[in-house]
Amino acid sequence: MQAARAEMLAHPQVREMIAEAATWPGYALKRHNDAKHPLYKFSTLADFGVRADDPGPALSPSTSLRINVVEGMAAGIKAVMAHQSPEGAFQILVNIPRAFGGTGEDTWTWMLCDAPTLLYALLGLGMGEDERVQRAVEHLVGLVDDNGWRCVAAPELGKKFKGPGRRADPCPIVNVYALKALSRVPELLDSPVTRTGAEMLLWHWEHQAERKIYMFGIGTTFRRLKYPFVWYDVLHVVDVFSRFPFVHADPRFQEMVETITAQADETGRYTAGSMYRAWKGWSFADKKNPSPWLTFLVSRVQRRIGS
Template sequence: GPFEVLMNIPVKFGGLGTDQFAWALCDAPVVLYSLARMGLQEDARVLGAAEYLAKLIRDNGWPCVASPELGSFRGPGRREDPCPYATLVMTKLLLEIPEFLGSTEVELGVESLLSLWERRRDYHPYIFYMGTDFCKLKSPEIWFDILHVLDVVSRSSLKSDDRRFSEMKDIVATKQTPSGRFIPESIWMAWKGWEFGQKKEPSRWLTLQALKILKR
């Protein structure tokens, strides 16, 4: 099954309030994605964990799921809704696993992300919005934002001519400066010392990130 990490979910959120090894569908795919990017995408342990998580998909994407060790913990949403972030990182993971390229799971994941964009004005599962803050350019790709979603969808090549994909892409394109670069519009304070951790000057890293998406 999935690799576990040390976590502590407070009792008021449905956890046990103690340090324990467990997994949740908002972090397990990120651990596996990292291992796959380091060349272990065909390792039996990584592949087995990815296959386990892939089977949790539903018609509308991946739900909020956690291992039994976390008790009754579940995010703030309806059980039948997809978790936008879990769906994003699961699709991202499977695009790194050769046997899942072009798979039904990837196709469902991509369609779920695009459907969330299409319904963004009235549908906000697990309190994930795709509004003004979502559309701000930021690095690195660690949360649910427009560049992260576009990066994943553009890697799939399944919906590159889709109207919904084009709408998001056009939003990013309009933010390009006359010199062809991109300026961060939101920053994570943990990375304030990096060149993408400010909102005054163009960022080399953010520019690379955006141009790679637009080129695809």
């Protein structure tokens, strides 16, 4: 196991990601599903099992990113934790156009479609004992409503600021992000908060033919296998659900799992049905050949739920 881990950390693509994470904030985020943004480098490194004290490369292997990274992951984490809002959420550098209620300028702020991903990454990287991270957890827990997490943002963005949906509706992707973050907090694995978020997503699956919520629908695109976990799709949702034992016996969850397992080839391997071009070169961003990582992710879900 230790040898495999050392090999993973030494892989050029992983070391490149560590180097990119150290450049946080990288650039201002303009759309929440920008798969090349350092936000998703952090969350993917957490998925891979990288830890806060893992060493980074002395020099990035990329010819386009020549940067010394002597602190490894610690450099990026320090930069992230330097920007925590008074409310408790960690902030991200964003640029919201005036047409969407922003200033059109780069601004440090938080929204529930970004902050939980940063929190998930910090928890996954082993920062859960830090009081600043614990405060961010408390903040996220405190924002859940009776129908799940809604489209909520920092006070400085104004009370009218929200995504394209009904104000009283929960936001599907926010609930995925929030549950994923809280899955890293053992005492919350079976709690009223996580049960509320889970029921929101299960309800959406059950009523998928009725309407979209905040423009998130459940159709052909949702059912395609895709990684990294950036947006609202079946493998992302199922992977998150598999972390919560109280969901495993729910028929709606089992239907989601069957949607995935039906996509296996004759040898039980899985191939991406969609990909992010920013991740071209990784096995999970290849729609022609089976991906060891996607196959592992599905196998891990099956192991978690005992199937």
